[in-house]
Amino acid sequence: MSWSPPTKGNKVSSLPQAAQTLLKTARKHNISFAPIKISKDMKKKLPVWNHIGTPTNAYHKIKTKCLNKTHKLTNIKDLIKIHKRLTHINNEDQHYPQKDCPCPACQKDHRIGCKDPHKCAQTANEILFKITPKFNTKTKPKKDGLTLTQRRLEKNHQAHKNRQGEILFDPTTTICSNLADSFRIFVDPEHISPTPAHRLRVPARGLNLLQDHxxxxxxxxxxxxxxxxxxxxxxxxxxxxxxxxxxxxxxxxxxxxxxxxxxxxxxxxxxxxxxxxxxxxxxxxxxx
Structure with missing residues (x-):
């Protein structure tokens, strides 16, 4: 996430000196949340509000008020949970597209004070739909041959754990372990792509074009x-x-x-x- 935190003023002066230095350094070197690719589990941990992968019109102040204040959603995983009932319209936990839906999920939301759980589920769906491909949990990664086999990954793990043996370089560009690994410095926010990176295919024989169909x-x-x-x-x-x-x-x-x-x-x-x-x-x- 590109940001411009204040480095002066009453709010900053109340912070510890170490925090002030951290903010000044981050702003100086233009720290940004700029992963090349990010795993599905990491996508679910991203915050719901002011999501880096959504356009400015993704949030409607009135429509999202209940999701924020009543449901108290914090990350994308919470948003998916609310939205998921819309896929249960023909299942055993049948959800009805109406304000007083009797399904277990809607009844639970009624008890916490939500007046229209179905409407909230629709709003959640709208936000999820607008998330760009790089951060959208529905985006299926292309098979570019950069990830090691499961067997090789296990050998690397054992070699690292036992501090013995060779560790084969893992060329995958996907962030799988920690969101903190996705922060970069010296990044130009204007050149951050909303599309996940993948290795280009070898050009087709006899053509100067990639093998896209x-x-x-x-x-x-x-x-x-x-x-x-x-x-x-x-x-x-x-x-x-x-x-x-x-x-x-x-x-x-x-x-x-x-x-x-x-x-x-x-x-x-x-x-x-x-x-x-x-x-x-x-x-x-x-x-x-």
Whole structure:
């Protein structure tokens, strides 16, 4: 978390000298909470309020008042617990989307003074949904091959514990043990990415692009099919207003539905790593 703590004034002067020095040093070197990747358990320990991974409009003062004052939530784990009842609508602990829901979780919240537990659960869900991918517990990490096998991790642990044997360097960039390990100095807050880091894949052979797959949709048609004045064309569509959306006419004097559908022999939804807008499309049937 980037911050600008005061270093002068009545509030600071009341602190011990060691704390004052710590604050001044932290501000001087721009200490920030800037992990490259962070484990799911560590994400759950992050504070609910003023969460670094949420936009400024994530918190509504009136809607979040009950979560703060009545439920007294402190970290993301507490927020997930409140939200979880929304997934029990069809379970044995059935939750009903209404103010007076009789499910055990809502009844417990009623007893502590919450007037509308379902509304609080919805507010919790809204906050969780807005958390950026790096800090969102729903984000699944990509398998980049940087983490050691469980067997090697255990060997490292035993070697460290017994102070004997070799310890293999662990190249993983994920913070798993302590939130304090995520603080960095000399960090430019403007260049902290909200996306978790991962190792890029090796470029595909024969292409200067990474092996990312794009789902595209193609279609073709022919006007006056099987007649002398027939004219065929095709189209490529990725998503709304995408710069590589393309519509084109088939050149030459041979036209039919079959010619128009070159590249469309595979059903729409094919996986295509790349296409050249000067051609039809270079397709592959191998999904990622």
């Amino acid at each position: 794009i789902t595209i949709f193609t279609n073709g048609s022919c006007i006056n099919n099987r007649k002398e004045n027939s004219q065929s064309g095709g189209s490529i569509w990725l998503r709304e207003n995408h710069p590589k959306n393309l519509a084109f006419r088939i050149p030459g004097n041979k036209h039919s539905n079959q010619i128009a559908n070159v590249g469309n022999e595979i059903p729409p939804g094919i996986y295509c790593p790349y296409y050249d807008s000067r051609q039809l499309v270079q397709c592959t049937t191998h999904p990622p």
